[in-house]
Amino acid sequence: MDGPVLPLGPPRAERADAARNRVVLLAAARELLAEQGAGKVTMDGLAERASLGKGTVFRRFGTRAGIFLALLDEDERVFQERVLSGPPPLGPGAGPVERLVAYGRARCCFLVEHQEVARAALDGRAPVPAGDGTLSRMHVRTLLGQVNLAGADVDALALQLTAALEGPLLLYLSTEDAVAADDRIERFARSWQDLVERVCRA
Amino acid sequence: MDGPVLPLGPPRAERADAARNRVVLLAAARELLAEQGAGKVTMDGLAERASLGKGTVFRRFGTRAGIFLALLDEDERVFQERVLSGPPPLGPGAGPVERLVAYGRARCCFLVEHQEVARAALDGRAPVPAGDGTLSRMHVRTLLGQVNLAGADVDALALQLTAALEGPLLLYLSTEDAVAADDRIERFARSWQDLVERVCRA
Numbered sequence: 001m002d003g004p005v006l007p008l009g010p011p012r013a014e015r016a017d018a019a020r021n022r023v024v025l026l027a028a029a030r031e032l033l034a035e036q037g038a039g040k041v042t043m044d045g046l047a048e049r050a051s052l053g054k055g056t057v058f059r060r061f062g063t064r065a066g067i068f069l070a071l072l073d074e075d076e077r078v079f080q081e082r083v084l085s086g087p088p089p090l091g092p093g094a095g096p097v098e099r100l101v102a103y104g105r106a107r108c109c110f111l112v113e114h115q116e117v118a119r120a121a122l123d124g125r126a127p128v129p130a131g132d133g134t135l136s137r138m139h140v141r142t143l144l145g146q147v148n149l150a151g152a153d154v155d156a157l158a159l160q161l162t163a164a165l166e167g168p169l170l171l172y173l174s175t176e177d178a179v180a181a182d183d184r185i186e187r188f189a190r191s192w193q194d195l196v197e198r199v200c201r202a
Numbered sequence: 203m204d205g206p207v208l209p210l211g212p213p214r215a216e217r218a219d220a221a222r223n224r225v226v227l228l229a230a231a232r233e234l235l236a237e238q239g240a241g242k243v244t245m246d247g248l249a250e251r252a253s254l255g256k257g258t259v260f261r262r263f264g265t266r267a268g269i270f271l272a273l274l275d276e277d278e279r280v281f282q283e284r285v286l287s288g289p290p291p292l293g294p295g296a297g298p299v300e301r302l303v304a305y306g307r308a309r310c311c312f313l314v315e316h317q318e319v320a321r322a323a324l325d326g327r328a329p330v331p332a333g334d335g336t337l338s339r340m341h342v343r344t345l346l347g348q349v350n351l352a353g354a355d356v357d358a359l360a361l362q363l364t365a366a367l368e369g370p371l372l373l374y375l376s377t378e379d380a381v382a383a384d385d386r387i388e389r390f391a392r393s394w395q396d397l398v399e400r401v402c403r404a
Contacts, residue, residue, distance in 0.1 A: 167364075191361075198403075
């Protein structure tokens with residue numbers, strides 16, 4: 001047996017390597033994003049900053065848009081963590097209407113803060129920048145289910161309210177100035193609160 | 203003066219020509235769409251069917267997506283005409299809540315019927331298939347203004363309700379099966395009615 005010695009546990013070693021590269025690449029991408037803005041981040045620039053090969057960057061992200069999708073995904077997870085197990089009223093421990101109001105405000109902030117990254121995550125295949133609203137819809141659905149909404153189709157209502165919350169920020173605000181940038185979070189958060197309270201009142 | 207005789211009123215003649223070509227091209231596009239589906243409609247095929255030059259088709263529509271955008275635009279105008287001056291409750295002559303309910307039902311039907319064309323009208327530049335919701339938002343805003351909604355930010359609410367109406371059909375339904383295709387119009391129209399009546403009740 002003169003063949004090459006097989007390294008012990010290559011799959012596990014590879015996974016650890018891949019995980020390390022992922023952390024290094026995302027950290028490097030965040031640095032470049034903060035320093036230069038999304039428009040200047042390139043696959044080459046990212047490889048250089050992370051001191052990794054271009055092949056590694058391409059395998060990890062596929063396209064330039066994939067870099068931003070990965071950043072968005074990481075932040076979505078942190079956001080969902082706050083919703084699922086953070087302090088109330090965003091997290092558990094408050095009433096459903098109060099939690100819906102808090103969710104809308106937090107989500108508005110998240111979407112506005114992530115607008116640049118979400119736009120850069122578009123690669124022409126996806127019609128919508130940030131996610132597909134599935135997690136938002138499931139959360140809104142769960143909370144609406146805890147409110148006593150006699151006669152409502154709670155699944156359809158959850159879909160519509162999620163669109164009411166995310167749609168203006170995803171679809172409309174980037175192309176119009178009906179709501180000025182600096183007060184849009186506050187204005188939308190308030191209007192969301194009004195909408196939720198009207199829908200949920202007995 | 204041996205030069206060529208100038209035709210009388212060339213600009214007017216040109217405009218009439220362009221208008222005629224437009225009518226011919228849109229009619230040909232509708233024929234091809236009905237016979238073969240959106241996926242099979244091409245610039246070349248359209249030129250051949252309309253018995254016009256390829257250059258004429260390119261000048262008129264710019265891109266393949268432009269064909270579908272023109273079809274959608276034509277249908278949007280017919281739809282808006284029904285809203286602005288058709289019979290009530292979609293047109294004028296009914297109360298604002300009744301008109302909002304009727305508008306939502308009609309708009310659901312329009313968006314579902316035009317889903318194939320709307321998708322084909324996407325050319326990678328626009329993030330959203332059908333329009334930007336501006337006409338819907340203006341109409342919803344007008345009707346909400348006729349309801350006595352104490353304390354509401356009617357502009358923001360109109361933006362959110364428009365997103366609630368159009369968002370699920372534009373963004374979500376094409377990628378999920380939460381609502382089966384054959385009952386989605388009825389289900390969304392009913393849920394829209396419930397939403398509007400909850401928001402508008404005194």
